[in-house]
Amino acid sequence: MEKTIPAKDRLLKSGKNGLGNEMRGKVLVILCAVIMISVTISITIFLGTKGLQSFIKNGVSPIEFITSTKWNPTNKANPEYGAFPFIFGSFAVTLLSALVAAPLGIGAAIFMTEIAPSWGKKILQPVIELLVGIPSVVYGFIGLSVLVPFIRENIGGLGFSLLAGTIVLSIMILPTITSIATDAMSSLPKSLREGSYALGATRWQTIRKVLIPAGLPTLLTAVILGMARAFGEALAVQMVIGNVRDLPSSFLDASATLTTIITLNMGHTTYGSVENNTLWSMGLILLIMSFVFIILIRYFSSRRKMQ
Template identity: 85%
Template sequence: MEKVSSAKDRLLKSGQDWLGGEFRGKALVILCAVIMISATIAITIFLGTKGLQSFIKDGISLIEFITSKTWNPTDKANPKYGTLPFIFGSFAVTFLSALVAAPLGIGGAIFMTEISSSWGRKILQPVIELLVGIPSVVYGFIGLSVLVPFIRENIGGLGFSLLSGTIVLSIMILPTVTSIATDAMGSLPGALREGSFALGATRWQTIKKVLIPAAMPSLLTAIVLGMARAFGEALAVQMVIGNVKNLPSSLLDASATLTTIITLNMGHTTYGSVENNTLWSMGLILLVMSFAFILLIRYLSARRKL
C-alpha cells in the first residue's frame, strides 16, 4: 500500500510540475506575442499621428505633397513640400533592383536544388551567407569608391545616379531572394520531378514547365520580400544615388529616395516645425508601403498549393 501511495504521490507531483511548466511556457509565449503586437500598434499610432500633422495642423495639401515636383521647405516666402521626385526615386530603385536580383536569385536557387545540388550549395551557400553579413555601409562605401567612378568614366554622367543605387540594392537583396527561392524549390514534392521524368520530359523541361510554376507563389514572395528591404534601405543608397531634389529623366541622372531625404534632413530640422512634420509624413508613406508589401506577401502565401 505504501508503495502504491508513493507512486501515486510521485505521479501527482509530476503532473503538477508538468502543468506548472506548461502554464509558464504558455504565459511566456503570450507575453511575447502581446509585446510584439503592442510595439507594432504603438509604432503605427505614433508615426500616423506625427505624419498626419503636416496635413491637419500645418494645412499642407496631401495631393500637392504627393504630386508636386518642387521641394524647397527653407523658402520662408513660398515653401514647397513636393515629394514626387523622392517617391519616384524609391519606387524606381526598388523595382529596378528587383528586376536584376530576381532572375539571378531564382537562377541560383535552381542551380543549387536542381542542377548541382551536391557541390552547388557548397559554393553558393557560403557566398550568400557572406553577403547577408556585410553591413549596409560597406555596400555603400564600395559603391562610392568603385562603382560611382566606374560609371562616371565608362558609361557617363556624374556616377551618382539611379543606376548606381540600383546595382548596390540588387546586390543587397540578392541573398534574400536566393535563400527564400532555394527553400521554395527544395520543398517541392519529389513526385513532381519523378512524374515529369516518367512522361519523358527532360530536366530543363521539368524545371521550366513543372517546378517553376509549382513554386511560383513562393518565388514571388521572395521577390516581394527583397523589394520590401530595398524600399526601406537608406544608408547604402544615400552614398551613391546623388540625393538631388529633381525628378530624374534617365538611369544616369542623380536622384533621391524617401529614406535618403529623411536621414539627410531630420537632424537639421526643429522638432515640431513644418519641415520636420513633412519628414514624418514621408516616414508614414514608407510605413504604408511596408504594410502594402506585407499584404501582398500574405496574398501570395495564401495562393500556395504545395
Template identity: 85%
Template sequence: MERLIPANERLLKSRKKVWGSELRGKIIVMICAGIMISTTIAITIFLGIKGIQSFTKNDVSLLEFLTSLNWNPTNKENPEYGALPFIFGSFAVTFLSALIAAPLGIGGAIFMTEIAPSWGRKILQPVIELLVGIPSVVYGFIGLSVLVPFIREHVGGLGFSLLTGTIVLSIMILPTVTTIATDAMSSLPKNLREGSYALGATRWQTIRKVLIPAAMPSLLTAIVLGMARAFGEALAVQMVIGNVRDLPSSILDASATLTTIITLNMGHTTYGSVENNTLWSMGLILLIMSFGFILLIRYLSSRRKM
C-alpha cells in the same frame, strides 16, 4: 525506512510539474507576443500621429505633397512641399533592383537545388551568407569608390544615378531572394520531378514547366521580401544615388528616395516645424508601403497553401 510513494501520487506530482512548466512557458510566450504587438501598435500610432500633423496642423496640402515636383521647405515666402520626386525615386530603385535580383536569385536557387552537385551548394551557401552579413555602409562605400567612377567613365553621367543605386540595391537584396527561392525549390516534393522524368521530360523541361510553376507563389514571396528591404534601405543608397530634388529623366540621372531625404534632413530641422513634420509624413508613407508589402506577402502565402 523511507515511505513508499504510491504510483498515483507520483503520477499526480509529475502532472503538476508538467502543468506548472507548461503554464510558465505559456506566460513567457504570451509576454513576448504582447511586447511585440504593443511595440508595433505604438510605433504605428506614433508615426501616424506625427505623419498627419503636416496636413492637419501645418495646412500642407496632401495633393500637393503627393503630386508636386517642387521641394523647397526653407523658402519663407513660398515654401513648397512636393515629395513626388522622392516617392518616384523609392519605387524606381526598388522595382529596378528587383528586376535584376529576381532572375539572378531564382537562377542561383535553381542551380543549387537542381543542377549543381552537392559540393556546389556547399560553396554557394557560405557565399550567400557572407553577402547577408556585410553591413549596408560597406555596400555604399564600395559603390561610391568603384561603381560611381566606373559608370561615370564608361556609361555616362555623373556616376551618381538611379543606375548606381539600382546595382547596389540589387546586390544587397540578392541573398534574400536566393535564400528564400532555394528553400522554396528544395521543399517541392520529389514525385513532381520523378513524374516529369517518367513522362520523358528533360531536366530543363522539368524545371521550366513543372518545378517553377509549382514554386511560383514562394518565388514571388522571395521577390516581394527583397523589394521590401530595398524600399526601406537608406544609407547605401544615399551614398551613390546623388540626393537631388528633381525628377530624373533617365536612369543615368541623379535622384533621391524617401529614406535618403529623411536621413539627410532630419538632423537639420527643428522638432515640430513644418519641414520636420513633412519628413515624418514621408516616414508614414514608408510605413504604409511596408504594410502593403506585408499584405502582398500574406496573399502570396495563402495562395501557396491552396
C-alpha cells in the same frame, strides 16, 4: 534507509510540476506576443499621428505633397513641399533592383537545387551567407569608392546616379531572394520531378513547366521580401544615388529616395516645424508601403497553401 515514494505519488507530483511549467511557459509566450503587438500598434499610431500633422496642422495639401515635383521647404516666402521626386526614386530603385536580382536569385536557387545539388550549395551557400553578413554601410562605401568612379569614367554622368543605387540594392537583396527561392524549390515534392521525367520531359522542361509554376507563389514572396528591404534601405543608397531634388530623366541622372531625404534632413529640422512634419509624412508613406508588401506576401502565401 531512504523512504521510497510510491509510483502514483511520483506521477502526481510530476504532473503538478508539468502543469506549473506549462502555465508559466504559456504566460511567457502570451506576454511576448502582447509586447510585439503593442509595439507594432504603438509605432503605427505614433507614426500615423506625426505623419498627418503636416496635412492637418500645417495645411500642406496631400495631393500637392504626393504629386508636386518642387521641394523647397526652407523658402519662407513660398515654401514648397512636393515629395513626388523622392517617391519616384524609391519606387524606381526598388523595382529596378528587383528586376536585376530576381532572375539572378531564382537562377541561383535552381542551380543549387536542380542542376548541381551535390556541390552547388557547397559553393553558393557560403557566398550567400557572406553577403548577408556584410553591413549596408560597407555596400555603400564600396559603391562610393568603386562603382561611382567606374560609372563616371566608363559610362557617363557624375557617377552618382539611379544606376549606381540600383546595382548596390540588387546586390543587397540578392541573398534574401536566393535563400527563400532555394527553400521554395527544395520543398517541392519529388513526385513532381519523377512524374515529369516519367512522361519524357527533359530536366529543363521539368524546371520550366513544372517546378517553377508549382513554386511560383513562394518565389514571388521572395521577390517581394527583397523589394521590401530595398524600399526601406537608406544608408547604402544615400552614399551612391546623389540625393538631388529633381526627377531623373535617365539611369545616369542623380536621384533621391524617401529614406535618403529623411536621413539627410531630419537632423537639420526643428521638431514640430512644417519641414519636420513633412519628413514624418514621408515616413508614413514608407509605413504604408510596408503594409502593402506584407499584404502581398500574405496573399501569395495563402495561394501557396491552397495549391
